[in-house]
Amino acid sequence: MEDLTMNKHRTFHSELYDEMYKEASGDDTREDFWRKQAEKVHWDRFPETILDDSNAPFFKWYPDGMINICYNAIDRHVVEGRGDQDALIWDSAYTKSTKKFTFSEVQDRVSRLAKILVNTFEVTQGDRVLIYMPMIPEAAFAMLACARIGAIHSVVFGGFAAPELSNRIDDCKPKMIITASCGLEPNKIIRYTPIVDEALEISKLTDLRRLIVQRHDVVFETKLNKDLYLDYYELMAETETGIDCVPVPANQELYILYTSGTTGQPKGIVRDTGGTTVALNYIMDIVFNLQIGDTWFSGSDVGWVVGHSFIVYGPLIRGTTTIFYEGKPVMTPDPGAFWRIVEQYKPHSIYCAPTAIRIIKKCDYNGEYIKKYDTSSLKSILLVGERCDPDTINWLEDKFPDVLLNDTWWQTETGWPICSNYGNLHAFPTNPGSCTKVVPGYVVEILDDDNVPVDPPQLGKVSIKFPLPPSFMLTLWGNDEAFKEKYFSDSPGYYTTGDAGYFNDAGYLHIMTRVDDVINTAGHRLSTGRFEEVVNEHPHIVESACIGVWDTVRGEQPVALVIPATGAEFNPEDLKKEIIAKVRKDIGAFARLGGVLIVTRLPKTRSGKILRGTIKSIANKKHFKVPATIEDETVLKEIEDALATLAG
The missing domain is CATH 3.30.300.30 (ANL, C-terminal domain)
Incomplete structure (x- = not known):
C-alpha cells in the first residue's frame, strides 16, 4: 500500500463517508438520498418523481419539478435577510480595480438586465444567448440574467479567435450576443468587437444584435454600428426596475458549454437546471465545506466549467461570497498574486489548476512570496483541471502544513467532482498523486479492454456505472446520436470518462492519464x-x-x-x-x-x-x-x- 500522509491537526472518520456513499450510490437508497438533497434548495413545485431512468443514457432528475437557479443563487438570500452580505468581489490585477456587490445589489443588476433581454432583445425561454466576456462582474450578471428568464446561455472564453467563435455561433444559433470592448492579458489588450464582427461575418449573421459592456478605463469603442451594438450601461441606466425569476422545468437546459478537449471539433455540452441546483449545493457542502457567509476564491474563468460551477452558481447558491479575479497566478504582478488575494479578502479556500501552482512553484520555489502575506484564513487548497503530480502536492504541504490539500477529479461533462477529499466529512489522509475517494453519488469501476472490472491496483479504463447523478450533462446540443456514440458505446451500461487509472488497496483512485496516452x-x-x-x-x-x-x-x-x-x-x-x-x-x-x-x-x-x-x-x-x-x-x-x- 502506498504511504498516506496527514496534514497536521486533522482527524479522519471514514464511517461518515461510508454511510453517505452507501446511501447516495446504493440502488435501494439513491432516490431517497437525492430527494433529501432536493429539499435543501428552493422549488416552485417540488418534484414527485426523483429519477426517470427509463431512457438511459438520457437520465432525467426531478422531471416534474419547477425551479429557478437564479432565485436560489440570489433572490433567496435577499428574502432570507442576507441582502447586505457581499455576494461577489471583483478584483482586477490588470486595472488595480476592486468592486464589491451585495446580494441585493446583484439582484438589482441581474433583474434589470433580464428585463433588457426580454424587452429590448426579445429573448424568451429556451432562446440561446452567447456570452463572450472577460472576467468582469457583468459576465456573471449576464449568466444569471439568462437563467432568471429561462434563456440558455453559452459562455465562450473571451479571446477565442473568430473562427472558433463562429463555430459555436453556428451550432447554438443565439438570439443575441453579450460582449465587452476588450479583455486583458499581461502586457496585452485583446479587442473583442473585431473578433465578434469577424465571427458573425463568417457565420453570415451580420445583423445579429449585440449588447456591449464598454470598458471606459481600458478601451472605449467609438466606431460601432449603434443599431447592432447597444450600450450596456446606457440601457441599464434607463431601466429603473427589474423582473422576477421565471420558474422553469427542472430539465430545462441551463447552459451550453463548448469543449473540444485536446482534439477535435467543439462539443456543446448541455446541463440542466434542477439537478444542477441540487448537486452544486450538495458538493459545496460536503467537499468544499462552505457555509453561509464564508468567502471563496476560484482562480479560474467563466469560460470553463469551473467558472460555471464554482465561481458563479455553486458559491452563490450556497450563500458564499465569491471572488471574481481578473488576473494570473504570476506576472500580475508577481508570484504572490494569489496570496495577496487571500490576505486581502480572507477566503476559506482556493480552487485552481495544478498548472497555476506549478507556475508559482517554478517562480518562487522557496516560497518567499508566500511569507509576505497572511494566509491564515485558508482551510483548504483544492486543485482541478488535470492530475496533480505528487511533487507539487508535497511542495504545497511543506508551505501550507495546516491546510487540507484536495486534488479533485471531474470533467466538463459531469459538472462537479467525481473523486475528491472531503472538507465536511472530516478529511481523509492525503495520498499525493491520488484524488482520494469517489464522491457519494457516483459508482466508479476500472474496466479492462473487454469491459470486465479489474481488481486493485490494475490500470484500466475509469468508467462510471449507470445511473448518472444529478447535473451530469443531458446530451450534446442538437446531437443525441453523437452523445451516445462518444460517451456510451465503448462500455455499455457505463459512462466512458476517457481516463486511465487504478484504485489502490485503500480505495483511493489514481487518475494517471488519458486512455489514448x-x-x-x-x-x-x-x-x-x-x-x-x-x-x-x-x-x-x-x-x-x-x-x-x-x-x-x-x-x-x-x-x-x-x-x-x-x-x-x-x-x-x-x-x-x-x-x-x-x-x-x-x-x-x-x-x-x-x-x-x-x-x-x-x-x-x-x-x-x-x-x-x-x-x-x-x-x-x-x-x-x-x-x-x-x-x-x-x-x-x-x-x-x-x-x-x-x-x-
Whole structure:
C-alpha cells in the first residue's frame, strides 16, 4: 500500500463517508438520498418523481419539478435577510480595480438586465444567448440574467479567435450576443468587437444584435454600428426596475458549454437546471465545506466549467461570497498574486489548476512570496483541471502544513467532482498523486479492454456505472446520436470518462492519464502520469510531459520533455542522465526513457491541461489540428525543434 500522509491537526472518520456513499450510490437508497438533497434548495413545485431512468443514457432528475437557479443563487438570500452580505468581489490585477456587490445589489443588476433581454432583445425561454466576456462582474450578471428568464446561455472564453467563435455561433444559433470592448492579458489588450464582427461575418449573421459592456478605463469603442451594438450601461441606466425569476422545468437546459478537449471539433455540452441546483449545493457542502457567509476564491474563468460551477452558481447558491479575479497566478504582478488575494479578502479556500501552482512553484520555489502575506484564513487548497503530480502536492504541504490539500477529479461533462477529499466529512489522509475517494453519488469501476472490472491496483479504463447523478450533462446540443456514440458505446451500461487509472488497496483512485496516452513499451502498459511523477521528483524539475514515440523494436519509446526550475544550476547532459537513471530505478529497466528534452514551456489548454496528444502527433510526424483551446500556439515551434533532435 502506498504511504498516506496527514496534514497536521486533522482527524479522519471514514464511517461518515461510508454511510453517505452507501446511501447516495446504493440502488435501494439513491432516490431517497437525492430527494433529501432536493429539499435543501428552493422549488416552485417540488418534484414527485426523483429519477426517470427509463431512457438511459438520457437520465432525467426531478422531471416534474419547477425551479429557478437564479432565485436560489440570489433572490433567496435577499428574502432570507442576507441582502447586505457581499455576494461577489471583483478584483482586477490588470486595472488595480476592486468592486464589491451585495446580494441585493446583484439582484438589482441581474433583474434589470433580464428585463433588457426580454424587452429590448426579445429573448424568451429556451432562446440561446452567447456570452463572450472577460472576467468582469457583468459576465456573471449576464449568466444569471439568462437563467432568471429561462434563456440558455453559452459562455465562450473571451479571446477565442473568430473562427472558433463562429463555430459555436453556428451550432447554438443565439438570439443575441453579450460582449465587452476588450479583455486583458499581461502586457496585452485583446479587442473583442473585431473578433465578434469577424465571427458573425463568417457565420453570415451580420445583423445579429449585440449588447456591449464598454470598458471606459481600458478601451472605449467609438466606431460601432449603434443599431447592432447597444450600450450596456446606457440601457441599464434607463431601466429603473427589474423582473422576477421565471420558474422553469427542472430539465430545462441551463447552459451550453463548448469543449473540444485536446482534439477535435467543439462539443456543446448541455446541463440542466434542477439537478444542477441540487448537486452544486450538495458538493459545496460536503467537499468544499462552505457555509453561509464564508468567502471563496476560484482562480479560474467563466469560460470553463469551473467558472460555471464554482465561481458563479455553486458559491452563490450556497450563500458564499465569491471572488471574481481578473488576473494570473504570476506576472500580475508577481508570484504572490494569489496570496495577496487571500490576505486581502480572507477566503476559506482556493480552487485552481495544478498548472497555476506549478507556475508559482517554478517562480518562487522557496516560497518567499508566500511569507509576505497572511494566509491564515485558508482551510483548504483544492486543485482541478488535470492530475496533480505528487511533487507539487508535497511542495504545497511543506508551505501550507495546516491546510487540507484536495486534488479533485471531474470533467466538463459531469459538472462537479467525481473523486475528491472531503472538507465536511472530516478529511481523509492525503495520498499525493491520488484524488482520494469517489464522491457519494457516483459508482466508479476500472474496466479492462473487454469491459470486465479489474481488481486493485490494475490500470484500466475509469468508467462510471449507470445511473448518472444529478447535473451530469443531458446530451450534446442538437446531437443525441453523437452523445451516445462518444460517451456510451465503448462500455455499455457505463459512462466512458476517457481516463486511465487504478484504485489502490485503500480505495483511493489514481487518475494517471488519458486512455489514448497510455504508453505501450516492450509489452508493458504504462501511464504518462507515472513517468511524470517520477521525473518531477528530480529537484531541478518543476514540470514535465511524457509521451510515447513510435519505435520499431519496443512499440513505443517513452520520451520526457522537462521544464527546469527558474534559477536552477545544472549541466544539461548530466541532468538528462540523472532523469533517465531515476526512471529506470523507480519504474524499472523496461521503462527506460528514449530521450529527455529540456524546454522552457509546454503546450497547454487555457484551463491548464497539457496537450500530450498534440506533442505525440508532432513527435510521430502525424497530422494534427491545433486545438482551439491552446493557450499559446507559439510554443509548438519550440516543441517541434526539441523533438527534431530525437532523430539525431
